[in-house]
Amino acid sequence: MIAPALDRRFIGFLLAGGINTLFGYGVFGGLVLLGVLPHVALIVSTVAGVLFNFLTASAVFKSRDIRRLPRFLAVYAVMLGFNMVLLDLVMRAGLGPLLAQAAILPFFTLTFLAMRRFVFVASPEQTS
Template sequence: MTMRALDPRFIGFLIAGGINTLFGYAVFSGLVLVGVLPHAAVVVSTVSGVLFNFLTIGTVFRSRDPRRLPRFLLVYAAILGLNMALLDLGMRAALSPLLAQAVILPVFALTFLVMRRFVFAASPEQTS
């Protein structure tokens, strides 16, 4: 029995996701450290990274087709909602906003599955 190799897109997604996560967390941290409320900082950091993320993740899935952007934005809206809820839970559990956000970041690795199946699954030509 041989182990199936990892999907190369998953490895690329992890690399692109790591860069995107560092960018988003840096924006979030910088805003919190200058006094912006944590929930506002999450919104700003998410919005500021979405188009950049579309380009990097689109590269991983070999498609930067702008017709995919609405689904991509929908996924990020769901991620933003989940992020806000988990951040709130972490802060209610007496974690600082920076620690709470750092603790919940690994949950968003699941985004790969959503991106692969919902955003980049088939070309728009195949779905129309």
């Protein structure tokens, strides 16, 4: 059974992630519809959402410690790399950029695990 605190945190992360996803996908979709290349639109939408995402994820994990920002950015850089590779693969399989990006979004629920493990890991004083 999952601990209630983890369960609440995961549900909060999914809600915040939903808002973040709508924002990021909205920027991505708007740029693609304006004629921006999909990979460029992906980079711009990721950069546009990172600081907003840091605030919402910080609220979920109850830590607004700015010293966590470099690790947060590193996780997003890795996720952006995965996203670019997956976007390319799915587009090569025949989907357009908007549908391809929508199809791979569920993969990024793994971001929660990366954030919990590498960014918002409890410090020793929080666990005692």
